[in-house]
Amino acid sequence: MAQPGLRALHQLLWRHWSGETTTEDGARRQWWAALQVIQEDLSAQLGEAPSGQEGVWLAAPLPALHEPNLLPALQGWVWVPERFSPWVLNLPLLPGQATDEADPWSPLTLQPDDGRDPFLVLVTRHLQLAISLRPVADQWALLVCFDGAVVFQALELLRRRLLQENPRHGRRLRGVLERLGPVTMTDNLVSERRFWSALACRLASMPPSLTVTASPVASSPGGADQDALEPNGTTTELEFLEALSHGIRTPLATIRVLSRVLSRRADLGEDVQRQLAQIDAECTAQIDRFGLIFHTAELQRQPKAQQLLSRTDLASLVEQQHSRWQQQLEHDGLQIQLELEQNLPDVMSDPLLLAPVLAGVVERFGQGLRSGTTLHVILSRAGGKLRLQLRGDSQHGRDKPGETHLGAVLTWEPETGRLHLSRSAIRQLFSSLGGRMAERGPQQLTLFFPLAQGL
Incomplete structure (x- = not known):
């Protein structure tokens, strides 16, 4: 007998849908915001329940829940693409492997006819819902279903899928549901009205970009940018990166x-205050790093889309970031020296994104310099652009470890465990920010930014 396809699940959930559509980017933001609202409410329930909150969750094509306090209390199953199964099973940044009955979630393999539309089905004693994301015509839509009858029909479909795919998983799900007992929706927990209100508040709290002028993505003279990242990352790869970066940033922000x-x-001593400051700085650096990964993955979806740029005081931004860059470089035994021309004009860019992008470039460039080297950061005018140069004062660079490409966006250094954006991804990021990057060997990197209009 053929396994029940997950497409049947989406057909069940969407058969009576009559909501609004939006862009793919807008729908995916709604998806991540909805997951956060759900996890915040579950976390609150968990804190109020003396014996913990037991329930089940089933998702594809990525782990939808990531809060560490929820995973031990909820049994979960995740269907992932076959190509990602070995990677997911060995990622310490996501919930643990499914090696025994006590594991909080179990990765399974998606079949070709399952599709790749994300979904989450969640059932606890007091909350039952299903959410799904899918394209509708040439738009996208988010569905959130609180109808208990539909949710349990979806759960039964998934239970039959588990029984046929792996009877042990099917029996495990049945056992959890039996222990769960009767489930009810109560007024003091999430209701549909409260959920949409919380979702609207979360979406409204997302800071807008400082944008005043629309500008097409910059390209190199004479045609297409040969160094620009090709949009060859699959949708599943990009979704995985978005989920990974989201799952890492959230606990770091906490x-x-x-x-x-x-x-x-x-009542804290100076040593404790200094250690807390170090924790704050490290969390901020990692939040920004994985925020860039998230942004880069989104950029792959619309590589030719217009970017909205605004006037940016690049000289002030560099001066403000100087102390942070110095802290980054001290880990590798490096010093930094700024050389800024006076009275430099503004450039066209996005200052909110440019600061973390430059921090990542400075960190990565510094890793190629020998300990004891001084990194010179030189900002000057060059015709109709500002030129930002990174240059080491040593004749010899550090031996670079080998890199492994993880799809279109990331590279990984197995020797050091460092995860980076690929060079082509960085070039595309600078292009989207109105700039252009030119490398001249391991000892010099030059960035060009167009002057703001009217100068």
């Missing part, structure tokens, strides 16, 4: 908030 709350206490 750690940073807690460290900042602790730092306000007056």
Whole structure:
């Protein structure tokens, strides 16, 4: 007997849908915001329940839940693409491997006829819902279903799929549901009205870009940019990167908030305050790093889309970032020296994105310099552009470890464990920010930015 395809699940969930559509980017933002609202509410329930909150969740094509306090209390199953199964099973940044009955989630393999539209089916004692994301005509839509009858029909379909795919998983799901007992929706927990209100608030709290002028993505003179990243990443690869970066940034943001709350206490010694500041700085650096990965993955979806740029005081931005860059470089025994021309004009870019992008470039460039080297950061005018140069004062660079490409966006250094954006991804990022990058060996990197209009 053929396994029930997951397409049947989407047909069940969407058969009575009559909602609004939006762009793919807008729908995916709604998806991630919805997951965060759900996890925040579940976390609150978990804190109120003396014996913990038990339930089940099933998702594809990526792990939808990531909060560490939820995973031990909920049994989960995730269908992932076959090409990602070995990677997912060995990622310490996601929930653990499914090696025994006590594991919080179990990765399974998607079949060719399952499709790749994301979904999550969640059932606890007091909350039952299903969410799904899919294209509708030439737009996209998010569906959130609180209809208990539909949710349990979806759960039964998935249980039959598990029984045929792996009877052990099917029996495990049945056992969890039996222990769960009767499930009810209560007024003091998430209702559909409360959910949409919380989702609207979360979407409204996302900061807008500082944008005043639309500009097409810059390209090299004479035609297409030969160094630009080709849009060859599959949708599943990009979704995986988005999920990974989202899952890492969220707990880091929680750690940073807690460290900042602790730092306000007056009874802490100088050593503790210094350590909290280090925690804050490291969390901020990693949040920015994985935020760039998320942004780069989104950029792959629309590589020729227009970017909205604004006037940016690049000289002030470099000066403001100087101390942070110095902290980054001190880990590798490097110093930094700024050389800025006076009275430099503004450029056209996106200052909110440019700061973390430059921080990533400075860090990666510094890793190619020998310990004891001084990194010179030189900002000057060059015709109708500003030129930002990174240059080491040593004749010899550090031996670079080998790199492995993980799809179109990332590279990984097995010897050091460092994860980076690929060079082509960085070039595309600078292009989207109105700039252009030119490398002249391991000891010099030059970035060009167009002057703001009217100068």
